Amino acid sequence: MDWSSLPSLSALRAFEAAARHQSLSRAARELNVTHAAIAQHVRHLEADLSEQLLFRAGRGVAATEAGQKLAQKLGEGFALIAEGVDALREQSATRPLTVSLTPSFAMNWLMPRMGGFWQTHPDITVSLTPSAALVDLRHDGFDMAIRFGNGEWPGLESTPLTSGEFWVVAAPNFLEGRHPTSLPELQQDPWLLDAQMLELRRVIEETGFDLSAVNLNVLDSNELIISATLAGLGVSVHPRSIVERDVTAGTLIHICSLPRADLGYHIVTLPGRDSANLRTFRKWLLNVASEPTG
Structure with missing residues (x-):
């Protein structure tokens, strides 16, 4: 034409x-x-x-x-x-709302809360795709992604969801009654680190703590790191939002914090893509993120 x-x-x-x-x-x-x-x-x-x-x-x-x-x-x-x-x-x-997110965020933050969304919005189907791979929202057909970083992704709109505070944690049976409150006190302990969380290594080393001088075990995913930490195999560091529920439940102990206001989980969408279902799910995510854990 x-x-x-x-x-x-x-x-x-x-x-x-x-x-x-x-x-x-x-x-x-x-x-x-x-x-x-x-x-x-x-x-x-x-x-x-x-x-x-x-x-x-x-x-x-x-x-x-x-x-x-x-x-x-x-x-x-x-x-x-x-x-x-x-x-x-x-x-x-009527079509499902498609969301890409990391497995650890899905398992440790979102899924324990999703029951509330299903109860209040039974008419909205949310299809979650946990993957460590960085997806292309436009080409891969996702409505939303939940990503960890500084919120600066060219061509995308991002809304902060959780704070960038990191928590150093260990299992109670690992600490065996010890009460460390700083990284130097953990110099002789085995450490667990996610190979894919490059930001995490930088955050730790920027405090002056030398990871090359400790007994460090590097695993391929944060899910493995959390599982190993819960099993009492070492000390690990995670975004607060990932381990806060375990700390509240007493299955992990919060040793100290590493604040990084520039990092955190973000809701990421394409500019101009703002369906009613997407707005509803985004609003719900922001509301539950602001609620106290416990």
Whole structure:
């Protein structure tokens, strides 16, 4: 289709509304513009088509024969557009909301809370895809991702979800009654580190603690790190949001904190993609993130 040969869509909409209502004023109210704007659009359209489309009739307007034919076709066309848009909106409202997130965040933060969302929003299906891989929201077809970092991802919109505070933790049976409160007190202990959390290594080493001087076991995922820590195999460091529930339950002990306000989990979406279901899930996530743990 050669769009350059068509008149302005605004002018076509204005004319169709004026012809249907037989009134410039009612057309202006429907389109939320001024009476003068409708009149100007109609004049421009008549000039573009070299054809009179409307004439004064009493206190309103009426369409000429040419105007009637055009108004009928425009009405049919706009109705088809509305039908297509409504069908797509209905499809969007019923299809699952797809969310990419890391396995550790899914297991330790989101899933213990998801029951609340299912209870209050049984009409919204959320499809969770836990993966350590960095997905492309646009090409991989995800509505949302929950990512850890500083929130700066080019071409994406991000909303902070959790703080960037890190907690150094260990199991009670590992500490055996000891009560360390700082990293230097853990120099002789075995450590557990996630190979994929490069930010975590930097956060630890920026405190002056030398990881190369400790007995360090590097595992391939944070899920393995948490499991090994719970089993009493060493000391580990995690975003507070990942281990806070275990600390509250007493299965892990919080030794000390490593604050990093620039890091945290973020809700990440594509610009302009903001369906009703997405807004509802985002709002719920932010609400539960602000609630105290326990």
